[in-house]
Amino acid sequence: LCLASCCLLLRSIRVNTSSVAIRAQAAAVSAPTATPASPSGKKTVRTGNAIITGASSGLGLATAKALAESGKWHVIMACRDYLKTARAARAAGMPKGSYTIVHLDLASLDSVRQFVKNVRQLDMPIDVVVCNAAVYQPTAKEPSFTADGFEMSVGVNHLGHFLLARELLEDLKASDYPSKRLIIVGSITGNTNTLAGNVPPKANLGDLRGLAAGLNGVGSAAMIDGAEFDGAKAYKDSKVCNMLTMQEFHRRYHEETGVTFASLYPGCIATTGLFREHIPLFRLLFPPFQKYITKGYVSEEEAGKRLAQVVSEPSLTKSGVYWSWNKNSASFENQLSEEASDTEKARKVWELSEKLVGLA
Numbered sequence: 201l202c203l204a205s206c207c208l209l210l211r212s213i214r215v216n217t218s219s220v221a222i223r224a225q226a227a228a229v230s231a232p233t234a235t236p237a238s239p240s241g242k243k244t245v246r247t248g249n250a251i252i253t254g255a256s257s258g259l260g261l262a263t264a265k266a267l268a269e270s271g272k273w274h275v276i277m278a279c280r281d282y283l284k285t286a287r288a289a290r291a292a293g294m295p296k297g298s299y300t301i302v303h304l305d306l307a308s309l310d311s312v313r314q315f316v317k318n319v320r321q322l323d324m325p326i327d328v329v330v331c332n333a334a335v336y337q338p339t340a341k342e343p344s345f346t347a348d349g350f351e352m353s354v355g356v357n358h359l360g361h362f363l364l365a366r367e368l369l370e371d372l373k374a375s376d377y378p379s380k381r382l383i384i385v386g387s388i389t390g391n392t393n394t395l396a397g398n399v400p401p402k403a404n405l406g407d408l409r410g411l412a413a414g415l416n417g418v419g420s421a422a423m424i425d426g427a428e429f430d431g432a433k434a435y436k437d438s439k440v441c442n443m444l445t446m447q448e449f450h451r452r453y454h455e456e457t458g459v460t461f462a463s464l465y466p467g468c469i470a471t472t473g474l475f476r477e478h479i480p481l482f483r484l485l486f487p488p489f490q491k492y493i494t495k496g497y498v499s500e501e502e503a504g505k506r507l508a509q510v511v512s513e514p515s516l517t518k519s520g521v522y523w524s525w526n527k528n529s530a531s532f533e534n535q536l537s538e539e540a541s542d543t544e545k546a547r548k549v550w551e552l553s554e555k556l557v558g559l560a
């Protein structure tokens with residue numbers, strides 16, 4: 201059974217379906233909700249405000265729910281589909297007034313800039329930012345591109361978040377919250393020091409020639425390493441960029457700002473929308489494969505609790521850390537792969553990304 205599932209899973213990555221183009225949508229902002237005040241006279245920390253990108257489903261939604269239900273957080277759900285997010289929040293039973301939905305399409309740098317303006321208009325301090333949204337296009341034969349012409353997976357998962365995080369750093373810096381955090385979700389599949397990270401195609405940023413040339417597929421490659429397009433690899437490369445970016449933020453800004461920078465692998469949440477573009481056979485086999493064979497499976501609810509810990513647990517304030525959880529669901533500081541902890545590569549990815557998003 202193990203061998204058969206492995207072969208089917210591996211084969212299923214090679215089956216092609218058309219990729220979905222994502223367009224920038226008009227900005228939509230829900231009415232700001234007042235942050236509940238802490239009871240007067242008591243020395244309680246005020247309600248924290250956490251921005252979570254991609255909170256309309258999967259890990260982002262489960263984290264938003266866990267934080268909202270704790271009563272200690274107001275969640276700003278940064279999503280590209282307003283109605284879907286509103287329905288998801290309601291269906292998840294998130295308390296009314298515990299969240300605000302603000303439009304964000306990470307596939308458009310204009311949308312990212314507009315989001316930052318809209319969020320500032322809410323007049324709430326920004327205490328935590330969680331870069332969680334992602335797309336995974338394992339069956340795409342050809343690359344698709346963001347509004348700014350970047351290959352979609354790296355464009356959304358890394359470059360959109362890079363601009364967002366850079367812009368919001370000053371808001372985090374200005375916040376008076378006792379523990380301010382910027383969290384960028386990583387993954388085991390970007391780390392080649394693990395079994396999961398050695399399933400082909402493996403992450404590899406190479407000498408960054410594709411990123412340097414703009415990732416636009418016009419006269420240059422759509423892949424960071426300059427090689428031919430491979431959707432699964434592009435996703436894994438984007439996760440390496442996420443983990444490198446977190447560490448570069450830590451080196452450049454932790455001391456100056458006091459912000460905690462962190463990344464994590466929450467476990468294999470095999471049931472989320474991340475696999476929506478995969479073939480039906482993969483979607484059928486992947487959850488039982490992860491539950492019964494690798495035993496790496498976690499539910500959306502459990503993964504949401506883990507990310508919520510990285511947002512708010514007083515014990516997880518160390519900066520520059522990539523968190524993982526053991527079989528007993530206890531958090532620990534995990535080791536990144538050689539590439540995902542390469543300081544020189546982190547600096548280069550940072551500098552090239554700055555140029556691409558118009559910050560340098």
Ligand code: NDP
Binds near residue numbers: 222253254255475
């Ligand atoms: P989902 O597909 O359920 O969630 C992804 C979210 O990203 C959705 O809310 C989606 O919005 C949003 N999104 C996609 N494109 C854009 C865009 N252009 N602009 C704004 N939002 C966008 O997947 P997961 O919950 O699994 O993924 C969440 C994170 O967890 C990702 O960073 C992923 O890499 C990471 N992860 C997941 C693992 C897993 O096993 N599932 C394991 C390790 C890490 P919409 O609803 O509109 O499509």
Ligand code: PMR
Binds near residue numbers: 205210389432469494
């Ligand atoms: Mg993997 C302990 C082993 C382990 C873990 C924790 C994961 C997580 N995977 C493991 C092993 C294997 N996977 C093995 C042995 C195989 C070969 C059969 C395998 C295959 C596989 C495929 C085809 N796995 C996958 C895919 C995907 O398409 C997923 C992916 O790579 O998305 C980028 C995936 C994943 N495996 C994981 C996790 C967490 C994923 C989702 C990827 C992510 O969110 O980063």
